[in-house]
Amino acid sequence: MKRVSLLGSTGSVGTQTLDxxxxxxDKYEVVALAAGHNTQLLIxxxxxxxxKLVSVATKELAMQVSAHLxxxxxxxxxxxxxxETAAGNEADIVVTAIVGSQGLKPTLxxxxxxxxxxxxxxETLVSGGHLVTEAAARKGVxxxxxxxxxxxxxxxxxxxxxxxxxKIVLTASGGSFRDRTRDQLRGVSVQEALAHPNWSMGAKVTxxxxxxxxxxxxxxxxxxxxxxxxxxxxxxxxxESIIHSFVEFVDRSVIxxxxxxxxxxxxxxxxxxxERFVSxxxxxxxxxxxxxxxxxxxxERFPCLRMAYESGRAGGxxxxxxxxxxxxxxxxxxxxxxxxxxxxxxxxxxxxxxxxIASPTLEQIGEADAWAxxxxxxxxK
Numbered sequence: 001m002k003r004v005s006l007l008g009s010t011g012s013v014g015t016q017t018l019d020x021x022x023x024x025x026d027k028y029e030v031v032a033l034a035a036g037h038n039t040q041l042l043i044x045x046x047x048x049x050x051x052k053l054v055s056v057a058t059k060e061l062a063m064q065v066s067a068h069l070x071x072x073x074x075x076x077x078x079x080x081x082x083x084e085t086a087a088g089n090e091a092d093i094v095v096t097a098i099v100g101s102q103g104l105k106p107t108l109x110x111x112x113x114x115x116x117x118x119x120x121x122x123e124t125l126v127s128g129g130h131l132v133t134e135a136a137a138r139k140g141v142x143x144x145x146x147x148x149x150x151x152x153x154x155x156x157x158x159x160x161x162x163x164x165x166x167k168i169v170l171t172a173s174g175g176s177f178r179d180r181t182r183d184q185l186r187g188v189s190v191q192e193a194l195a196h197p198n199w200s201m202g203a204k205v206t207x208x209x210x211x212x213x214x215x216x217x218x219x220x221x222x223x224x225x226x227x228x229x230x231x232x233x234x235x236x237x238x239x240e241s242i243i244h245s246f247v248e249f250v251d252r253s254v255i256x257x258x259x260x261x262x263x264x265x266x267x268x269x270x271x272x273x274x275e276r277f278v279s280x281x282x283x284x285x286x287x288x289x290x291x292x293x294x295x296x297x298x299x300e301r302f303p304c305l306r307m308a309y310e311s312g313r314a315g316g317x318x319x320x321x322x323x324x325x326x327x328x329x330x331x332x333x334x335x336x337x338x339x340x341x342x343x344x345x346x347x348x349x350x351x352x353x354x355x356x357i358a359s360p361t362l363e364q365i366g367e368a369d370a371w372a373x374x375x376x377x378x379x380x381k
Contacts, residue, residue: 008097010038055081120146129224151266152244152257171238175210216308328376
């Protein structure tokens with residue numbers, strides 16, 4: 001029986017993680033759940049999975065939830081609750097499915113407690129990759145990727161030495177606006193941005209897919225997960241999302257991981273690794289598809305991806321600033337405060353003002369993050 005703690009249980013990845021776990025009740029036990037503000041769903045999850053601990057975002061939400069939890073389930077809230085959910089229990093693996101840089105502290109706490117990590121929170125490695133990878137190596141903890149692209153690379157590299165890799169290639173759907181020119185992006189609505197053609201994801205990740213920030217975060221994450229320089233990490237547009245990513249080796253052999261777009265597959269592999277279990281996903285029939293399409297990445301069309309590469313190469317505190325500025329810009333776009341194209345303008349403006357700290361501590365990362373959020377919030381005012 002593998003014991004699981006899940007951070008972000010009510011989000012897209014969180015609910016799909018519980019769907020996977022529910023299919024193998026003799027294999028997995030949910031010992032802790034952390035959610036944000038969706039208390040009704042959290043209560044339903046707690047009633048079904050009977051965790052020993054749940055956590056919510058605020059004290060007020062905790063007061064709303066407390067009377068509805070099963071007997072024996074403890075309740076916490078805030079950052080302290082999130083960290084306790086990650087580290088203060090007997091979980092064997094912690095699936096980090098919360099969105100944003102708030103995932104960094106609980107992930108580090110879980111690693112220090114010796115928990116393996118099912119990593120769906122890419123911002124953790126973007127903001128503090130040097131801290132996370134050092135801690136994981138020191139504690140002998142596995143970082144098991146949950147994102148479909150990184151899971152694909154992880155599977156393609158199984159048993160291969162780093163010296164055999166020529167490059168890894170992350171595929172990108174192109175997002176909601178992949179067929180539009182930059183001129184056609186002026187004045188687009190939030191609803192249009194949320195209409196992803198292939199994947200069912202949360203609002204923030206879907207908008208990040210439209211700007212290509214999501215792929216930029218994945219590039220930085222891949223740098224830390226696989227220990228590769230940015231010159232060996234490429235991105236191509238693959239509109240069908242069937243090939244989830246691939247690796248070219250020094251002998252020019254290419255190995256790709258393929259399948260229907262269903263997040264339950266990489267989630268399940270992170271939970272079952274190194275084994276494979278039967279999946280609820282549909283089988284891939286290439287004869288029905290007939291064709292797969294690929295195109296080169298256009299950094300002028302998607303400047304956020306260019307900025308992500310530049311931030312990754314700058315290193316230190318800069319990726320955290322890139323991520324924080326984007327989080328605020330996306331929230332302002334969703335709130336109707338700025339236009340879609342102002343997301344990239346906000347990020348670039350904040351990056352231009354930032355002076356990189358080469359090897360930031362956790363405290364310095366937090367300070368850079370807070371500074372970037374303030375600057376992004378003030379942009380255009």
